[in-house]
Amino acid sequence: MFRGFSTLSVDSKGRLAVPSRHRERLSSETGGCLVLTLNPMDRSLWLYPLIEWEFIETKLAELSDFDKQGRRTKQMMRGYATDCQLDAQGRILIPQELRDYAQLKKQAVILGQGNKFEIWDKAAWKEQRDQWLEQIGDDSGEPSDALRSLSL
């Protein structure tokens, strides 16, 4: 399971260095083959080891074309899925199109999220985070049932 947080910079060529503590796993897991695609829920990117992505892909294939949300999710995630590999310095090259989607500027953050990594523009992430923290903090909102029964 991937976890953890790092602040990183996207250089002028659109490259992003994966934190070193994750490199070995990423380069061994599927011969170093990775898949980068967009996160349809947020303006951020997802980075999967190929083997994990293939599993996702089969699940996507099962989504009905007659359900609008399902169709769109499929289109987006598959359509933007880009193969990539770590270079000798442990970086990946993020295509222009995906950089635009996630509105990546110079500063980015990368978050371990179980079977994948999530990549955000730093400012956008902070905004999201603070918004969420506010919601958790005030007790006015209704936590979902799943959350209500969660003891950490």
Next chain:
Amino acid sequence: MFRGFSTLSVDSKGRLAVPSRHRERLSSETGGCLVLTLNPMDRSLWLYPLIEWEFIETKLAELSDFDKQGRRTKQMMRGYATDCQLDAQGRILIPQELRDYAQLKKQAVILGQGNKFEIWDKAAWKEQRDQWLEQIGDDSGEPSDALRSLSL
């Protein structure tokens, strides 16, 4: 179960010494692997032995991506979960990002909380504590049913 209170200092490199009476348990429990993450309820940090964290992680993994609150909770807790180990002096290095989140200055406190430790900035903790004591004391707030049936 962890319990107890200690005042400690965070040095200029962001290191925090775990009280010695807890070291042995922390370094033996899961080969010394620990996970440090943020406490989404308060501006403080949680320190889990890896084995305890993994249990939390599986619970988080079950939350749906299509429920916004669940998704955010997952993102935050996993995203900020940082692997760490005690160094030769029994300290952990707290990443800048987490220090900022918990607003840790020079003085910190660490509280045993069952399956984990909670780490606060000392001043922030005192403030919180006094505030809570006031609230608990006056009977204006509505205690939940669970609390109502609690005999201490």
Next chain:
DNA sequence: GGTAATTGTGGGTAATTGTGGGTAAAACAA
């Protein structure tokens, strides 16, 4: 109360990691 052991704190140094940029190969367009 005095001494010895343990614990908490600080800092130096070496290794690792993150970042930037140069150059050559490859892809693409005209």
Next chain:
DNA sequence: TTGTTTTACCCACAATTACCCACAATTACC
């Protein structure tokens, strides 16, 4: 083809982190 842009590969520097060692403060013990 030729010229232009993009990508891959390499090298180098700066910042961070891990690993030591040393001292001060605290605690335990006689």
